[in-house]
Amino acid sequence: MSSRGWAAAVTVAATIAATLALAVVFAAERHYERAFAFRIAGTTAAYVAAVTPPPQPPPPPPPAPRVVRGRRRPSIRPAPPPPPPQLAPLSPAARSYDLPSLLTQARALQTLPGWSSDVEVYFGTAPLVDATAPPLSPDDLSYLAAAGLWRAGRALVPLKDRDGQEVVGAVAVRPHPMPHGPLPGGIGFAFPAAILAIGAAAATAFRERSLRPGARGGYVGAALFLALATYLDVRAAARQSTDRWLVDTRRLLQEAATRLPPPRVRVAISDLAAIVRDGEVVAGEPADSPPRRVRVDGERRAVVAVLIGSGRWVELRSVPAELEAPRWLILLLPSALLGPLAILLLRWAERTPARLRRETAIAWGFLGPAGLHLTVFTIGPALYAIYLATAANLPALARDPVTWNALRNTALYALYVPVSVALALVAALAVFRYRQHWGGRLLSTAFVLPYVASAVVIALVWQAIYRWGSFGLGRTDWLSNTGSALPALMLISVWAHMGGQMVVFLAGLQAIPPAYLDAARVDGAGAWRGFWRVTLPLLRPVTWFVVLTGVLGALQMFTLVFVLTQGGPSPSHATGVMVHRIYQTAFGQQAFALASALAVVFAVMLLILRWPQLAILRRQVRNA
Amino acid sequence: MGSVTLRRLSKIFDGGIQALHDLDLDVRDGELLVLLGPSGSGKTTILRCIAGLEEPTGGDVLIGDRVVTRDPPRARDVAMVFQTPTLYPHLSVRENIAFPLEMRGTADAQVTRRVVEAATRLGIPSVLDRMPDTLSEGERQRAALARAIVRGPQAFLFDEPLSRLDAKLRIELRAELLALHRALGATMIYVTHDQTEAMTMGGGAGQRIAVLHEGRVRQVGTPEEIYQRPADVHVARFVGTPGMNVLQGRGRGTGEEGPVIEAGSLVIPVELSTYEGELQVGIRPEFVGLCAVDKGVGNVDVLVVEPLGSETLVHLNTGGQALVARLPGFADVRVGTRVGVKVDRRRLYLFDAAGVPLA
Ligand SMILES: Nc1ncnc2c1ncn2[C@@H]1O[C@H](COP(=O)(O)OP(=O)(O)OP(=O)(O)O)[C@@H](O)[C@H]1O
Ligand SMILES: [Mg+2]
Numbered sequence: 001m002s003s004r005g006w007a008a009a010v011t012v013a014a015t016i017a018a019t020l021a022l023a024v025v026f027a028a029e030r031h032y033e034r035a036f037a038f039r040i041a042g043t044t045a046a047y048v049a050a051v052t053p054p055p056q057p058p059p060p061p062p063p064a065p066r067v068v069r070g071r072r073r074p075s076i077r078p079a080p081p082p083p084p085p086q087l088a089p090l091s092p093a094a095r096s097y098d099l100p101s102l103l104t105q106a107r108a109l110q111t112l113p114g115w116s117s118d119v120e121v122y123f124g125t126a127p128l129v130d131a132t133a134p135p136l137s138p139d140d141l142s143y144l145a146a147a148g149l150w151r152a153g154r155a156l157v158p159l160k161d162r163d164g165q166e167v168v169g170a171v172a173v174r175p176h177p178m179p180h181g182p183l184p185g186g187i188g189f190a191f192p193a194a195i196l197a198i199g200a201a202a203a204t205a206f207r208e209r210s211l212r213p214g215a216r217g218g219y220v221g222a223a224l225f226l227a228l229a230t231y232l233d234v235r236a237a238a239r240q241s242t243d244r245w246l247v248d249t250r251r252l253l254q255e256a257a258t259r260l261p262p263p264r265v266r267v268a269i270s271d272l273a274a275i276v277r278d279g280e281v282v283a284g285e286p287a288d289s290p291p292r293r294v295r296v297d298g299e300r301r302a303v304v305a306v307l308i309g310s311g312r313w314v315e316l317r318s319v320p321a322e323l324e325a326p327r328w329l330i331l332l333l334p335s336a337l338l339g340p341l342a343i344l345l346l347r348w349a350e351r352t353p354a355r356l357r358r359e360t361a362i363a364w365g366f367l368g369p370a371g372l373h374l375t376v377f378t379i380g381p382a383l384y385a386i387y388l389a390t391a392a393n394l395p396a397l398a399r400d401p402v403t404w405n406a407l408r409n410t411a412l413y414a415l416y417v418p419v420s421v422a423l424a425l426v427a428a429l430a431v432f433r434y435r436q437h438w439g440g441r442l443l444s445t446a447f448v449l450p451y452v453a454s455a456v457v458i459a460l461v462w463q464a465i466y467r468w469g470s471f472g473l474g475r476t477d478w479l480s481n482t483g484s485a486l487p488a489l490m491l492i493s494v495w496a497h498m499g500g501q502m503v504v505f506l507a508g509l510q511a512i513p514p515a516y517l518d519a520a521r522v523d524g525a526g527a528w529r530g531f532w533r534v535t536l537p538l539l540r541p542v543t544w545f546v547v548l549t550g551v552l553g554a555l556q557m558f559t560l561v562f563v564l565t566q567g568g569p570s571p572s573h574a575t576g577v578m579v580h581r582i583y584q585t586a587f588g589q590q591a592f593a594l595a596s597a598l599a600v601v602f603a604v605m606l607l608i609l610r611w612p613q614l615a616i617l618r619r620q621v622r623n624a
Numbered sequence: 625m626g627s628v629t630l631r632r633l634s635k636i637f638d639g640g641i642q643a644l645h646d647l648d649l650d651v652r653d654g655e656l657l658v659l660l661g662p663s664g665s666g667k668t669t670i671l672r673c674i675a676g677l678e679e680p681t682g683g684d685v686l687i688g689d690r691v692v693t694r695d696p697p698r699a700r701d702v703a704m705v706f707q708t709p710t711l712y713p714h715l716s717v718r719e720n721i722a723f724p725l726e727m728r729g730t731a732d733a734q735v736t737r738r739v740v741e742a743a744t745r746l747g748i749p750s751v752l753d754r755m756p757d758t759l760s761e762g763e764r765q766r767a768a769l770a771r772a773i774v775r776g777p778q779a780f781l782f783d784e785p786l787s788r789l790d791a792k793l794r795i796e797l798r799a800e801l802l803a804l805h806r807a808l809g810a811t812m813i814y815v816t817h818d819q820t821e822a823m824t825m826g827g828g829a830g831q832r833i834a835v836l837h838e839g840r841v842r843q844v845g846t847p848e849e850i851y852q853r854p855a856d857v858h859v860a861r862f863v864g865t866p867g868m869n870v871l872q873g874r875g876r877g878t879g880e881e882g883p884v885i886e887a888g889s890l891v892i893p894v895e896l897s898t899y900e901g902e903l904q905v906g907i908r909p910e911f912v913g914l915c916a917v918d919k920g921v922g923n924v925d926v927l928v929v930e931p932l933g934s935e936t937l938v939h940l941n942t943g944g945q946a947l948v949a950r951l952p953g954f955a956d957v958r959v960g961t962r963v964g965v966k967v968d969r970r971r972l973y974l975f976d977a978a979g980v981p982l983a
Contacts, residue, residue, distance in 0.1 A: 519710040524727030
C-alpha cells in the first residue's frame with residue numbers, strides 16, 4: 001500500500017470508529033429522551049385520572065379549583081362532607097371521566113409553568129388540548145391497552161378509567177429538545193473527543209509512513225478518551241432524563257395538591273403517591289430546588305423536594321437512570337476501540353504475505369461460528385451476569401444464612417464423589433479382570449447404563465424407589481425427611497455417576513502397559529501390593545481427572561434437587577444446593593441481580609478451587 | 625543359584641497359537657545360556673513360563689530341582705529384565721532398584737546398601753535420585769539391570785535387554801553383562817534374536833547357545849557346533865550372516881558324469897551316490913564362488929549386489945531359488961548379468977526333505 005493510501009485508510013478507519021461511537025451516543029440520548037417521555041406521560045395519565053372527577057348525572061356545582069400557591073396559609077374551614085362510599089361496581093360510563101373537567105385539566109397542563117414538554121390528552125380518540133389536531137384511530141386505542149406507542153416524536157400512553165381497567169383515552173407527550181451536554185452551549189464531550197481521535201489518527205498517519213509504537217499509543221489513548229467522553233455524555237443523558245422527570249413530576253404534584261377532588265384542607269401523601277407509581281413520595285424537609293442524589297437505606301436515589309402547601313414538604317424519589325448507564329459501555333468501548341483495532345489489522349495485513357493472510361482469514365472463518373456461539377451463549381451471558389451482579393447488595397448476601405446453608409449443602413453433597421470414585425475404581429478393576437468373560441461385559445453394561453440414562457429419568461426412578469421401597473426400612477420417604485434427604489440424593493448420585501467414572505478408569509487401566517505389572521510380579525509383588533504400588537500410582541492422573549470432574553460436577557448439581565426436592569424438605573432447605581439457590585433467586589424470587597451476584601461469586605469459587613487441581617493434573621500428566 | 629529345567633513344556637495361547645512344542649531345555653547351575661531364535665519363535669514365551677507370568681499348557685518348569693510349574697512368580701525367586709522398558713515411571717531410580725528388596729521385606733539398612741552396590745556395579749550411582757523419564761536409554765537399561773541383580777535370585781532371565789540400544793552401547797553393555805556373569809556366577813538365560821550377539825555372549829568357556837525355531841529347541845551347543853554342524857536346516861539358515869543357502873533339489877545316483885544333485889539351475893557333482901530323490905542342499909555364502917558362464921556347476925542371474933567394503937554380497941537367482949554369494953573385497957559383478965557358479969564340494973551340507981542332516 002502506498003504511504004498516502006495507508007494514511008487515508010487509517011483516517012477512514014478512525015472516522016468510522018468515531019462515527020460509530022457518536023451514533024451510539026445519539027441512540028442512547030434518544031433512548032433516554034423517550035424513556036423520559038413515556039415516564040412523564042404515564043405520570044401525567046395517573047395525574048389526570050386522579051384529579052378528574054367522574055361524570056355526574058346531576059350537574060354538580062363546578063368544583064371551583066382554588067389555586068393555592070406560595071406559602072399562604074389555607075383559611076380554616078369546616079371539613080367538607082366525605083364522598084359517598086361506593087357500594088356497587090360502577091358501570092363503565094360511571095368509571096370514566098367528567099368531560100368538561102377533563103377538558104379543563106388537560107388545558108391546564110399545557111400552561112403548566114416550567115414544564116419541559118408538550119402534552120396532549122385524548123378522550124376516546126379526540127384530542128382535548130389542541131382540538132384541531134388529528135384524532136387517534138380506534139386501533140391505536142386498542143393497541144395502547146397493551147403497550148405504549150411512540151409516534152411522530154411523541155410518547156403515547158393509555159389513559160385508563162378511574163378503576164384502571166379500560167382504556168378511555170390517551171396521553172401524549174412530546175419532550176422539548178433540551179441541551180444536555182455538560183460543555184458550554186450544551187455540547188457533549190463526545191463530539192470534540194471524536195474530532196480529536198480522528199485528528200490524532202490522521203496526523204500521525206500522514207506524518208509518518210506507519211504508526212510507530214509511540215504514535216500508535218497516542219491514538220489508542222485518543223480512542224480510549226473517546227470511549228470515556230461518549231460514556232460521560234450517555235451518563236449525562238441518563239441523569240438528565242431522571243432529573244427532568246423529577247422536576248416535571250414535582251410540578252404535577254404541586255398541581256395535584258390543589259386540584260385533588262374533593263377539596264380538602266390537607267392533601268394526603270398517599271394520594272400523591274398514587275400518582276407516582278414508578279417513584280416514591282415521602283414526607284420531606286425543605287431543600288433546594290435542583291434534584292439531588294442521595295443514599296436511602298444503602299441504595300442510590302435521585303430526589304427532589306416538593307412544596308405541596310404552605311410549609312408542607314414532601315420528597316419525590318426515583319431510581320436514577322444513570323445507575324444502569326454502564327451497560328452502554330458494552331457498545332461504546334468496542335466502537336471506540338474499533339479504530340485502533342482496524343489500524344492494527346491494516347498494519348498486520350501490510351506486513352503479512354498474501355498466502356498467510358488468506359490462511360489466517362480461512363482459519364478465522366472456521367473459528368468464527370464456534371467463537372460466535374461461545375460469545376453469544378457463554379461469554380455474553382457471563383458478562384451480562386457480572387453486569388447484573390453489580391447492582392446486588394453483596395453485604396446482605398453475605399449475611400443471608402440461606403446462602404451459607406446452600407454453600408454447606410453443596411460441599412456436603414460433593415462428598416459423594418470420593419465414594420463413587422472408589423466404587424468406580426473397584427468396578428473397573430473387576431470388569432478389567434474379567435474383560436474377556438461375558439460376566440465382565442454384563443457387569444460393565446450394568447454400570448454404564450445409568451450413566452447414559454437421562455438424569456431426570458434416574459431421579460424419577462429413585463423417587464419411586466424411595467417412596468414405595470424404602471429398602472424395607474419402614475415406609476418413610478427418605479426424600480421428605482430433613483436428615484436423610486441429602487444423603488438420599490448422594491446415594492442416587494453415586495449410583496448414577498459410578499458408571500461414567502468406571503469407563504474412564506477402564507480406559508486408564510487399558511492404557512497401563514502390562515509389562516509394569518509383570519515386572520512387579522516377578523519382583524515379588526502379589527496382586528494386592530502390585531495394585532497399591534504400581535497400578536494405583538500409574539492411574540493417578542486418571543484418578544485426579546475423575547475426582548476433579550466429579551467434584552466440579554457435584555458442586556454444580558441441579559437436576560436431582562430440581563426434580564426431587566426443590567431444595568426442601570421445605571423449612572430446613574436441607575437439599576438447597578448452590579445452583580438451585582441461584583435458580584430459585586432468579587426465577588422464583590425474580591431477584592436477578594442477587595442471583596447473578598450469587599452465580600458470579602460461586603463461579604469465582606469454582607475457579608479458585610479448580611486452579612490447584614488443574615496444576616496438579618498438568619504435573620501428573622507430565623510425569624506419567 | 626540353581627539350575628533351570630524345562631520338561632516337555634508346551635504353551636498354546638487362547639487364540640489357538642501354539643508357541644511352544646514339547647520343549648526340553650536344561651540350563652546348568654551357574655551357566656549363561658543364550659536362547660537364540662528369530663522373531664516369534666517363542667523366546668519370550670519361554671522366559672515368561674519360567675518366571676511364572678505365563679502358565680504352560682503342558683509340561684513342567686523346574687528351578688533348582690524344584691517343580692514350580694504352578695507357583696506364582698514371587699515364589700520362584702527369579703529376576704527378569706524385559707524386552708520393553710519397565711522401570712516404574714512413578715518411582716525414582718533408587719526406588720525402582722529397591723522395589724524387589726522391598727517386596728521381599730528386606731531390612732531398610734540393607735536395602736540402602738544393596739541398592740548403591742547394584743547401581744555402582746552398573747555404573748549409575750549418580751542417577752539414583754532421578755526419575756526414569758529423565759534418563760538416557762543406556763542409563764535406563766542399566767537401571768533395569770541393576771533392579772534385576774540387586775537381589776541374589778536363583779536365575780536371571782534377560783529378554784533382549786540390549787535390543788533397544790545403539791550398536792556401540794550394546795557392545796559395551798554386553799561385555800559388562802559377561803563380566804557380571806563371571807562375578808556373580810549366576811544362572812542366566814539370555815534371549816536374543818541377534819546371532820552375532822548370541823555368538824559373543826555364548827562364546828565363553830562352558831557356555832552354550834540354544835537355537836529356537838517355531839517353538840522347538842533345534843540345537844543346543846557351542847557357537848562352533850551350531851555353526852559347523854547345524855542340527856537342521858532351520859539352524860543352518862538362521863546362524864551366520866547371512867545364513868546358509870539352502871536349495872531344494874534332488875539327487876541322482878547314476879548318470880553319465882556320476883552322482884549329481886540338481887538344485888535350481890545347478891548340477892553339482894557329489895562323491896557318494898547314496899542320495900536319491902528329494903533333498904535339500906546347504907552351502908554357506910562364503911563357499912559360493914562366481915566364474916564365467918558355463919565354467920561352473922551352473923549359470924545364475926545376478927539380482928542385487930551389496931558392496932559392504934571388506935566383502936560383497938551378491939544375491940543370485942538360480943532357477944527361481946535364491947542364492948547368496950559372499951565375495952571378498954569389491955567384486956566386479958553387474959546386476960542383470962548372467963554368471964557361472966562354483967561351489968566347494970567339501971563344504972556342502974545335505975539335508976533330507978524334512979530338514980534332518982544326511983550323515
Ligand atoms: N499373549 C499372547 N496371545 C497369543 N499369542 C501370543 C501371545 N504372546 C505371544 N504369542 C505368540 O506366540 C509366538 C511366540 O511369541 P514370543 O513373544 O515368545 O516370540 P519371541 O521369540 O519373543 O519374538 P520376538 O523376538 O519378536 O520378541 C508368536 O507367534 C506370538 O504371536
Ligand atoms: Mg520376545
